[in-house]
Amino acid sequence: MDPKSPSSPDRPDRAGRTDWYQPPGASVPDWPSEAWVDPVEERNLFRSRLRRYRLGFSVLGLALVVASLSTIGFLLLFLSGQRARLGVQLGIPHWELIEESLVVWGSLLGVCLLWGRWPDENWLRRSGLLLMMCLADAALWSLDHATTLGLVDGEIGHEWFRRSLGTAIGWSEFALIASLAGDMAAHLGEPQALDFAKAARSLATTGAMVWFMYFYFRTSWVPPFWPLRERPFNHGTFMLLLGWLVLLALNLVQVTGLCLLAGRCCGRVLREMAAEDRKNNTIPSRSEAGWEEFNRPGQGSGSGPKGGA
DSSP states (O other), rough: OTSSTOOOOOOOOOOOOOOOOTTEEEEEOOOOOOOOHHHHHHHHHHHHHHHHHHHHHHHHHHHHHHHHHHHHHHHHHHHHTOOOOOHHTTTOTTTHHHHHHHHHHHHHHHHHHHTTTTSOOHHHHHHHHHHHHHHHHHHHHHHHTTTTTTTTOOOOOHHHHHHHHHHHHHHHHHHHHHHHHHHHHHHHTTTHHHHHHHHHHHHHHHHHHHHHHHHHEEEESSOOOSHHHHHEOOOHHHHHHHHHHHHHHHHHHHHHHHHHHHHHHHHHHHHEEEEEEEETOOOOOHHHHHHHHHTTTTSSSOOOOOOOO
């Protein structure tokens, strides 16, 4: 039966919306136009978006895995009283450069894959804001390692300000990533992800407050105020440092888990769509239709066209 015919059960009930396939707990988003949309092409577009989301959340999750392991390792060294850097303990030269590069550029790549892929204004605003923050991280990374990379000869300065700005942006990024990943996982059939995302955002807010207290008491406010300078540790700032490091490690684990969950949900829905295509013998896309026509019995490479008169 022709899916475009009025009597076909596969005909879209409205522009941009189909009844013949909806993933569990998910729905194909509305198109901004009221024009009729080919359900097969719409399904293929939905599939391509899910593939990009799966790749985006997977890349972002892997970058956060590196950040989580690095933070937990540093925290363990800090609690054990060892002042040696993690790279020295691991025996990896330039570990900080390698670790920060993987986290910063991996996060930027993952967010670029997520940005602008869903026709929803709220998603576009959040993903766009997250992309701007990742670009700011990349700029700060370039300034931090400008001497190592040979971009400048001397020190750039403002190290305390740059480190503090990067940490402040990081807490905001955690809240945005948790929000996007939780919404996507819940949209694709994992409603408990909304509660996980809410808990991650709450912990990010708490961690940001503790870090701000640390920043305030650790910064020297004796004139001249600029450039910002850090003061020596005391008992209070030491406890605040320990507190926000613990909250940072916990929040990283939460956000990493949400990203990996969202990527797994995208992969599961893609597998369900492929299985349903095989089961229902769904009409192929235009490119697939040409291949099916070529391999139809009596045509294609297996047997030539029937002779004429």
